[in-house]
Amino acid sequence: MKKLxxxxxxxxxxxxxxxxxxxxxxxxxxxxxxxxxxxxxxxxKESTVFLRRPFSIADANTEKGTICIMYxxxxxxxxxxxxxxxxxxRSVEGPLGTGFSLGEGRPLLVGGGVGIAPLxxxxxxxxxxxxIVLIGGKNKEETFWTTYLEEYADKxxxxxxDGSVGQKGFTVQAIPNLLEHN
Numbered sequence: 001m002k003k004l005x006x007x008x009x010x011x012x013x014x015x016x017x018x019x020x021x022x023x024x025x026x027x028x029x030x031x032x033x034x035x036x037x038x039x040x041x042x043x044x045k046e047s048t049v050f051l052r053r054p055f056s057i058a059d060a061n062t063e064k065g066t067i068c069i070m071y072x073x074x075x076x077x078x079x080x081x082x083x084x085x086x087x088x089x090r091s092v093e094g095p096l097g098t099g100f101s102l103g104e105g106r107p108l109l110v111g112g113g114v115g116i117a118p119l120x121x122x123x124x125x126x127x128x129x130x131x132i133v134l135i136g137g138k139n140k141e142e143t144f145w146t147t148y149l150e151e152y153a154d155k156x157x158x159x160x161x162d163g164s165v166g167q168k169g170f171t172v173q174a175i176p177n178l179l180e181h182n
Contacts, residue, residue: 002033003093003094003095003096004029004030004092004093004094004095005091005092005093006027006029006030006091006092007089007090007091007092008025008026008027008030008067008089008090008091008092009025009026009086009087009088009089010023010024010025010026010084010085010086010087010088010089010090011024011025011026011066011086012024012086013081013082013084013085013086016070016144017141017142017144019072019073019074020070020071020072020073020114020144021070021071021072021073021081021082022058022068022069022070023068023069023070023071023081023084024066024067024068025042025066025067025068025069025090025092026064026065026066027040027065027066027067027092027094028062028065028066030060030067030092030094030095031060031061031062031064031065031066031067032062032065033095034057034060034067034094034095035095035099035100036057036099036100036118036121036122036125037056037097037098037099037100037118037121037122038056038057038094038095038096038097038098038099039054039055039056039057039094039095039096039097039118040054040055040057040067040069040092040093040094040095040096041053041054041055041092041093041094041096042055042069042081042090042091042092043090043091043092043093044080044081044084044090044091045091047077047080049076049077049080051077052091052093053077053078053081054096055069055070055071055117056069056070056114056115056117056118056121057069057094057095057117057118057121058070058117058118058120058121058148059120059121059124060121069117070114070117071114072113072114100118100122102126105129106129106130106131106132106154106182107126107129107131107132108131108132108133108134108175108178108179108182109122109123109131109132109133109134109153110133110134110135110171110172110175111133111134111135111136111171112135112136112137112170112171113136113137113138113142116135116145116149119133119149120145120148120149123149123152123153124152126152129154130152130153130154131152131153131154132153132154132155132156132157132178132182133149133153133155133156133157134156134157134158134159134171134174134175134178135149135156135157135158135159135171136158136159136160136161136170136171137158137159137160137161138160138161138162139160139161139162139164139165140160140164140165142160143158143160143165143166146158155182157174157178159171159173159174
């Protein structure tokens with residue numbers, strides 16, 4: 001797989017929920033070849049705290065030439081990234097990684113927090129059979145991911161640490177029951 005290093009323009013850097021952002025980058029060369037499960041590394045050249053960071057690809061649009069990443073603001077580097085504005089350019093390296101490999105049968109996709117981001121891209125690309133998706137979050141607010149998945153998933157199950165929506169607990173606790181009924 002070809003790996004590219006290019007300057008990508010920020011098209012959008014929006015708040016999804018407090019501390020979680022969605023960034024669209026214009027990178028047509030990467031958008032044309034990226035596969036679900038691959039990632040890019042982003043760098044702000046003029047920063048002393050923002051080193052090259054890996055981000056899963058949450059979506060790619062070949063017509064618009066964009067890729068989408070989603071990230072959580074947790075420290076100085078990601079706070080600096082959250083302050084980036086549309087029109088600014090960033091060094092982007094990718095696509096990196098092998099991507100997802102699926103077997104036969106209906107897929108069960110499981111993720112929690114920002115780890116759900118690459119599952120959005122995969123769910124959109126699955127053609128044979130819509131997957132069953134199990135997502136986990138700390139609370140109801142952290143389950144906003146369903147809006148990105150519901151069009152492409154057969155069923156979506158939710159777990160939350162506090163029980164505010166779905167089953168209380170972690171995603172791994174819900175898997176045995178989910179497998180038994182699907």
